[in-house]
Amino acid sequence: MTRPRSRRGGGRPTIADVARKAGVGAITVSRALREPGRVSEDLRRQIQAAVDELGYVPDPNARALASARAEVFGVLVPSLTNNVFAEVVRGIYDSLSDSPFRIQLGNTHYSGLEEERLLQVFAPQRPAALIVAGIDQTPMSRKLLETAGCPVVQVMETGPDPVDMLVGFSHFDGGRAATEHLIEMGYRRIGFIGARMDPRSQRRLAGYRAAMEAAGLFDSRLVTTTPLLS
DNA sequence: CCTTGGTGTGAGCAGGATAT
DNA sequence: ATATCCTGCTCACACCAAGG
Numbered sequence: 508m509t510r511p512r513s514r515r516g517g518g519r520p521t522i523a524d525v526a527r528k529a530g531v532g533a534i535t536v537s538r539a540l541r542e543p544g545r546v547s548e549d550l551r552r553q554i555q556a557a558v559d560e561l562g563y564v565p566d567p568n569a570r571a572l573a574s575a576r577a578e579v580f581g582v583l584v585p586s587l588t589n590n591v592f593a594e595v596v597r598g599i600y601d602s603l604s605d606s607p608f609r610i611q612l613g614n615t616h617y618s619g620l621e622e623e624r625l626l627q628v629f630a631p632q633r634p635a636a637l638i639v640a641g642i643d644q645t646p647m648s649r650k651l652l653e654t655a656g657c658p659v660v661q662v663m664e665t666g667p668d669p670v671d672m673l674v675g676f677s678h679f680d681g682g683r684a685a686t687e688h689l690i691e692m693g694y695r696r697i698g699f700i701g702a703r704m705d706p707r708s709q710r711r712l713a714g715y716r717a718a719m720e721a722a723g724l725f726d727s728r729l730v731t732t733t734p735l736l737s
Numbered sequence: 738c739c740t741t742g743g744t745g746t747g748a749g750c751a752g753g754a755t756a757t
Numbered sequence: 758a759t760a761t762c763c764t765g766c767t768c769a770c771a772c773c774a775a776g777g
Contacts, residue, residue, distance in 0.1 A: 522769065532742050537769060547740070566768060 520561040528557040540565065580610050581629035581637045585617040585705065592640065595662060599638065608635055617705050617735055619645045626651040633657070642666040642673070643706040664707060678707045682714025690722050697724065701732040708732075 526533040531550060539546040539554040546554070557563070582599055584592040599610060611634065613625040623645050629637065630651045636658045642665075644652065652659045652670045659671035664678060689697050699715045701708045712732070719725035 521767085533769080534743085534771095535741060538741090541770090550740090 520563045522563070522565065524561055525554065525557045525563045528561060529554045578608050579634045580608050581613070581626075581634040582610055583613040583615050583622055583625055583629070583637075583639045585615050585640055587612075587614050591663075595640075615640070617703065619643065619648065623648045623651070630655045636660065638662060640664075641705075641707060642669070644670075664710075677714075678710040679714040679717070682711035683718045684714070686715045686718035687722075690718065690724070695724055696726075696729060698729040698731070701730075703735050704732050705735050 522533045522536050525536045529536065529550075531554065535546060535550060536554050536558075539551050540558070580599065580603065582596065584596060586592050587596070596610075596612065603610065611629060613622075613629065615622040615625060622639065626637075626639075626648050634655070634657055637652060637655055638660045639648075639652065640661070640663050642661050649670065660674055661669055661672070662674045664675040665673050686697060697715075697719065699712055701712055704712070712730070716725055716730075719729075
């Protein structure tokens, strides 16, 4: 006696059902849906009719299983309440709104070790891409990013040695440019206030300091910072 | 060349087989 | 009786082969 087919959801159609109905192979259905240009017009219509009739929607889990790639962007930011990163996350959501990709969000709380721990969770899930903040990853995180087998984007900053892609600006140059601008305007006692001095804040401070020293104006009493809590 | 089909892939699951 | 292991199956895709 054959045991009943126990398909999830009580009979949601599979690609094989569509293929049977359309009278083609499963792979032709897959191609018709993913790369329509590679299937003849007639077959495409035939397959689309079967898809519509059955209400077929590809199973994202099976797709991830077979492609060894989930339609997920892993996004790690240091903070969800800091407006800067809230904007970054919003931008990523906006960019992906018309795509099949979903976002898996992680909050590192400015901790390299937490970033590393999250990457150990995210990377084995074979995301379509990984987005991390900054360029100051731990050696283990760096290794995880390099071996993730997907595009990696480091945002918020530039640097000489990207894992893959960099989108950002030089915080050192930014700090220096802002300071030089104030110096050119004639100010002499220019202070620097920095809270929770993550590596990017430290580079902005270094840029500030470089400009102040170049002008012979640096005075450590004009600098107030609070340390990065971990 | 273009289109189509066959085969292997691998994590997770259900259910059967075997061990304790 | 319970625990553990094993087997078959699922799913969409990449790769390669074959037909027209």
